[in-house]
Amino acid sequence: MELVCVEDFELQADRKLEKIAKDYYKSGAGDQFSLRLNREAFKKLRLRPRCLRDVSQLDISCKIFGQQQKWPLGIAPTAMQKMAHPDGEIGNARAAGKAGSIFILSTLSTTSLEDLAAGAPDTNKWFQLYIYKDRSLTEKIVRRAEKANFQALVLTVDAPIFGHRRADVRNKFSLPAHLSLANFKGEQANGVITEGGSGINEYVASQFDPSITWQDIAWLKKLTHLPIVVKGVLTAEDAVLAREFGCAGVIVSNHGARQIDTVPASIEALPEVVNAVGNDMVVMLDGGIMQGNDIFKALALGAKTVFIGRPAVYGLAYNGQKGVEQLLGVLRKDFEITMALTGCQKLTDIKSAMVAHESTYAKL
Amino acid sequence: MELVCVEDFELQADRKLEKIAKDYYKSGAGDQFSLRLNREAFKKLRLRPRCLRDVSQLDISCKIFGQQQKWPLGIAPTAMQKMAHPDGEIGNARAAGKAGSIFILSTLSTTSLEDLAAGAPDTNKWFQLYIYKDRSLTEKIVRRAEKANFQALVLTVDAPIFGHRRADVRNKFSLPAHLSLANFKGEQANGVITEGGSGINEYVASQFDPSITWQDIAWLKKLTHLPIVVKGVLTAEDAVLAREFGCAGVIVSNHGARQIDTVPASIEALPEVVNAVGNDMVVMLDGGIMQGNDIFKALALGAKTVFIGRPAVYGLAYNGQKGVEQLLGVLRKDFEITMALTGCQKLTDIKSAMVAHESTYAKL
Amino acid sequence: MELVCVEDFELQADRKLEKIAKDYYKSGAGDQFSLRLNREAFKKLRLRPRCLRDVSQLDISCKIFGQQQKWPLGIAPTAMQKMAHPDGEIGNARAAGKAGSIFILSTLSTTSLEDLAAGAPDTNKWFQLYIYKDRSLTEKIVRRAEKANFQALVLTVDAPIFGHRRADVRNKFSLPAHLSLANFKGEQANGVITEGGSGINEYVASQFDPSITWQDIAWLKKLTHLPIVVKGVLTAEDAVLAREFGCAGVIVSNHGARQIDTVPASIEALPEVVNAVGNDMVVMLDGGIMQGNDIFKALALGAKTVFIGRPAVYGLAYNGQKGVEQLLGVLRKDFEITMALTGCQKLTDIKSAMVAHESTYAKL
Amino acid sequence: MELVCVEDFELQADRKLEKIAKDYYKSGAGDQFSLRLNREAFKKLRLRPRCLRDVSQLDISCKIFGQQQKWPLGIAPTAMQKMAHPDGEIGNARAAGKAGSIFILSTLSTTSLEDLAAGAPDTNKWFQLYIYKDRSLTEKIVRRAEKANFQALVLTVDAPIFGHRRADVRNKFSLPAHLSLANFKGEQANGVITEGGSGINEYVASQFDPSITWQDIAWLKKLTHLPIVVKGVLTAEDAVLAREFGCAGVIVSNHGARQIDTVPASIEALPEVVNAVGNDMVVMLDGGIMQGNDIFKALALGAKTVFIGRPAVYGLAYNGQKGVEQLLGVLRKDFEITMALTGCQKLTDIKSAMVAHESTYAKL
Numbered sequence A, B, C, D: 001m002e003l004v005c006v007e008d009f010e011l012q013a014d015r016k017l018e019k020i021a022k023d024y025y026k027s028g029a030g031d032q033f034s035l036r037l038n039r040e041a042f043k044k045l046r047l048r049p050r051c052l053r054d055v056s057q058l059d060i061s062c063k064i065f066g067q068q069q070k071w072p073l074g075i076a077p078t079a080m081q082k083m084a085h086p087d088g089e090i091g092n093a094r095a096a097g098k099a100g101s102i103f104i105l106s107t108l109s110t111t112s113l114e115d116l117a118a119g120a121p122d123t124n125k126w127f128q129l130y131i132y133k134d135r136s137l138t139e140k141i142v143r144r145a146e147k148a149n150f151q152a153l154v155l156t157v158d159a160p161i162f163g164h165r166r167a168d169v170r171n172k173f174s175l176p177a178h179l180s181l182a183n184f185k186g187e188q189a190n191g192v193i194t195e196g197g198s199g200i201n202e203y204v205a206s207q208f209d210p211s212i213t214w215q216d217i218a219w220l221k222k223l224t225h226l227p228i229v230v231k232g233v234l235t236a237e238d239a240v241l242a243r244e245f246g247c248a249g250v251i252v253s254n255h256g257a258r259q260i261d262t263v264p265a266s267i268e269a270l271p272e273v274v275n276a277v278g279n280d281m282v283v284m285l286d287g288g289i290m291q292g293n294d295i296f297k298a299l300a301l302g303a304k305t306v307f308i309g310r311p312a313v314y315g316l317a318y319n320g321q322k323g324v325e326q327l328l329g330v331l332r333k334d335f336e337i338t339m340a341l342t343g344c345q346k347l348t349d350i351k352s353a354m355v356a357h358e359s360t361y362a363k364l
């Protein structure tokens, strides 16, 4: 049967993945309230489509940090993609490249950043950074990313430790033995092994530095000339700090609802961030994007581009690189339909008045 | 068993129709949020009935574009009705005529407008227009509609392309071979054949002109003396443009939630349109009408008449012309009960204060 | 098993009653949105209980039209009670008398008002009036009610015709042949026989006068010295008219959601009526009362007493007079618990600040 | 399988407990609306986490009435704990002591306060008081509690009688014969025996004094030097009275929704109490706490510590003292994760701006 929407890919992935991997990819923190909210919050926004505008030619390209992008949807960093499919990060990144999507590689990838760069040379790549207690490790990886031609550094700021994902604890999650965190060697590479609970959480607790602060942005800026994006901001207050400390961009994100439960959906948090820093920084979003509609709404509220995490993993699990290509095709087509049917010829035609909260209609 | 409400007809139609046709008729766009919303939004409006008014004689007639109508419910244009029942558009239109309902014929009918006019001479008929890339086709069809005594032109403005209706793609929808789009010849008549996805969407993409703008209203006005109604407006902004460009009426509609998902229910969008242009244009509505209550609420909020799409198709599928007659009988009776029990003797007795949003009651 | 709440009685009644009677008693109009709402709306009100008040002695008596009542819960008029149990109206009324509850006899009773008065002499009885096309019938029945010592006339103003209760139409409801509308003779007594649809609706359509207006209150006032209560008011506007026309009381009611669907729950409509006329008239309520809580909330919002319709029928169906006694016992105990646990010693201790709408808590 | 959240303990307890005990522990009043609300209301509050703060060292200790506590979670008083597990109150209290949690012993315990004190000498213990009709009993028990080194008196003010818990009535609840209310002798010890309904309710009705008022606080203050906490306040008005009468603290609580149904969730009522008396009294909360999130939210809204009732009973039922230890471990870890992931190093870092009501996000 034809796969016509992201849910279809999710179903296929559910069938292909083993329980332990499936649970790892799908879980959210706590009782997964925000996981559901990430998707449902989009449904509380109504589109206000305009008609009788020439939509025979659509142009959905955009510029991010001065670089032309084919469209405003990229791939968010997700760890350990080879668990989903042997094509792993390279498959995902190649598909992204073909679709003209930015690909963000996770620090915790099962492919080294150098191999990824070699395997997907034509993809616009960003590198997602976690800061290790051993700062020299981090310093080195930043230099390696620069050298391998990554175009931006995405510092994930919502993960001093990892959230409580119940299934991973129950499953005593470990990275399968034939895989490793390929950016590293030794215990940093092979440490995702359960010591009774979730192996990835235990790894993070032992390796990541939970004492990092905004001062470390200053440190990072000295290390690199790449634009620094902070990922995981949910408040205007932190967005303002990001601006103060010289970040170029911010990804409004709750880490796919995997860190703390009952945080706002990222689309709920977007407006306050855009209000605070939208004129000065590139505001982006991930979390819960499932359709063309969702992309459109995020842009209408001020995001410059959005990213998908799980959907790409579902495409990968379903059919490797080809699966991601197919998934991106579905999403692109769906977004173009939304553009045409809202009367938008190009991204700048998307106005905030084209999206209204349901509460607007909750009166006469 | 007696069919006592529209849901009963829907159930009967569900049994009679083959999957591919049933899916085509019932589907909405995307994950069908607005499809459900079209019905549910009516439930958020409370009736405030008045008592001890003489309701022994009811008069529910109305005037639309100067023509007397028996009651404020007509049949919205729906494509390819012979798929539902051999009686097709003629059966539907005759039933409408008997009930005193306006019948709007779709451009995409399986009966030619001339045959329809001949088959249902006593019905008040309007013609729904899609503008083809080949403008001469459209010009010709307008002249034919005038000649066949259609009383208004309904330009559908929410469909430069067709929305993503997942079931139609999965089913690879094609028009059954024994049917054709009877207003046309050649590929325009027989082109609803899948090329891998939804045959109707592919037809529309190849035939309809997605570059039409408000200027084309000017062009159309020169072609015809008929009143022009724009169908598919959901915002005050577009209603104001419709007035500016000389349209006589507007149908507030989201195309039965078949174009883009997460748009407002038509009853949600009605107030802003009435506020903007209600004094100057005939504002009408379709979408989600299932009961006498719903008709009443739309009128209370300023619509002059409403239309039903799917319900009529369900009546047709259930039992051809007779099924539609029966359905209209049920709706008429239900509307009369609403009139009597709200204390309204005639349509002008329906006041806006007789409908309150549920939020009115969400405080003490 | 012990029956501990109204729902338990409902379940027992469900088992005992035949489908046609059960459907008749339980149905609401349309798709029964307001039927559910009548109960659910109480759940949107929060109790704000006060503590450390002496509740060792409770006094829940009240005065209505100058007459002392043991507590603020009476029995609403419901038609044809012998269908539920041979004890019928007399059983219901006797149980009411024992509990100190007002009993309102329906015009459409299966026991004549004289028999009822003879069978339940110690019960405080009111008579519910429908106005027949044949006014002499109505005139006579008013005189008979006075003579039989009924203490108030309750004119039902929300039923010029009867609402569309789908099950009754499907069931082609008729009153069983061994029963009749015992206040009448001939066709008025035996006319509840289906002619294709709901026999009771057909009866009403042929017998009741749908042309009655507020002027008929004037007519009625001349006929009788009894206090006149209008039953079925849902708006401040009509309550004001009731005051203008000299009514002594008003029952805020949507007729158990049996007339038009999507009207407000009676507890939703209560505040506007109390605001408008609460100082001048006795405002009462029926609809959806299931617990002590519900009684308390209605009083807190300004009702002087409440009535139950279906719950009493459930008690009757379960076990005749004994069943109603038991049901009233459960409700009385539940109301006393509510009094004690909110810190109220007598009804005047119930203050409006003890009930808050949930929206009060929907912010920080 | 590893138990990773309170729900897991609840499931285990469900399996271990006999129906009559399980129903007793789990029930709420009426139809248990507020029981569900106690948990759900927390879900209407969103966390607004802050990032890039040094969370390498967490300090979650607090001071209550001048005494240092390891963390802001204690055990609420619940009656008759030996029904859950032979370890009973001592097991629960020892686990509390190990975790550094305050333990509140119920008047209605199946272990005498002296035995409890002897069995759990290192636990910080408070005594929960019910006032008996026989005041000398109460006087004696207060002196005994002082002597046994309890640190505070918790007067439960929401229980002049007990609420209507349907299951207990249906089950004709009695305390198993081998157990007694160990603080007493004779009928006060052995009186929890059904006389047809709920044995515990009947006991309370015959023994507790429903005439107590705020004046009895004055009486109590003369009896004891211990700080007096009133438990069961849901309104600002009563909190103000508590301050006036010299109470040291107040526990915002609806008694686990066991008294009257449709009262606010305790987390809903917290803000008005904090606003009214938060600067002058120690405001605490119990009801619905299931996760680290919930603790955090209560503190953010102004509670100084929170208590759990049922969760501890579930731990006890699952595995006695060890079960409670394990449960407290899960909750502590979960709370620490919340601290780290909201960027809070110590309790005073928890600011009210870190919690927002969902309505904050219900607009653009």
Ligand SMILES: Cc1cc2nc3c(=O)[nH]c(=O)nc-3n(C[C@H](O)[C@H](O)[C@H](O)COP(=O)(O)O)c2cc1C
Binding pocket: A024, A025, A026, A038, A076, A077, A078, A079, A106, A107, A108, A128, A156, A231, A253, A254, A255, A256, A257, A258, A286, A287, A288, A289, A307, A308, A309, A310, A311
């Ligand atoms: C399986 C999985 C692994 C993830 N790994 C990382 C990661 O290594 N680094 C990171 O910054 N975010 C990570 N995230 C968060 C994603 O970058 C992104 O924020 C999130 O997936 C977006 O939500 P979505 O899955 O609803 O699209 C991960 C998310 C998932 C689902």
Ligand SMILES: Cc1cc2nc3c(=O)[nH]c(=O)nc-3n(C[C@H](O)[C@H](O)[C@H](O)COP(=O)(O)O)c2cc1C
Binding pocket: B024, B025, B026, B038, B076, B077, B078, B079, B106, B107, B108, B128, B156, B231, B253, B254, B255, B256, B257, B258, B286, B287, B288, B289, B307, B308, B309, B310, B311
């Ligand atoms: C099966 C189907 C076919 C339709 N075809 C057309 C069409 O050809 N032209 C058009 O303007 N609208 C079309 N519509 C939209 C209807 O005119 C109308 O807006 C909608 O059905 C109203 O909603 P309802 O179905 O809830 O009553 C179609 C709708 C359906 C369900």
Ligand SMILES: Cc1cc2nc3c(=O)[nH]c(=O)nc-3n(C[C@H](O)[C@H](O)[C@H](O)COP(=O)(O)O)c2cc1C
Binding pocket: C024, C025, C026, C038, C076, C077, C078, C079, C106, C107, C108, C128, C156, C231, C253, C254, C255, C256, C257, C258, C286, C287, C288, C289, C307, C308, C309, C310, C311
């Ligand atoms: C089976 C049934 C018959 C009724 N018959 C009458 C009637 O004869 N006259 C009348 O004024 N109201 C009648 N009512 C309405 C009741 O008086 C009352 O308004 C309603 O039952 C209250 O709602 P409740 O059933 O939720 O308590 C009837 C209601 C029911 C359920």
Ligand SMILES: Cc1cc2nc3c(=O)[nH]c(=O)nc-3n(C[C@H](O)[C@H](O)[C@H](O)COP(=O)(O)O)c2cc1C
Binding pocket: D024, D025, D026, D038, D076, D077, D078, D079, D106, D107, D108, D128, D156, D231, D253, D254, D255, D256, D257, D258, D286, D287, D288, D289, D307, D308, D309, D310, D311
């Ligand atoms: C089984 C049970 C017994 C209780 N017994 C008492 C009691 O003896 N005294 C008292 O003040 N509160 C009592 N409570 C109320 C608790 O102290 C507390 O307010 C409530 O359990 C908190 O809600 P939670 O169960 O959701 O944590 C009891 C609660 C339960 C569930």
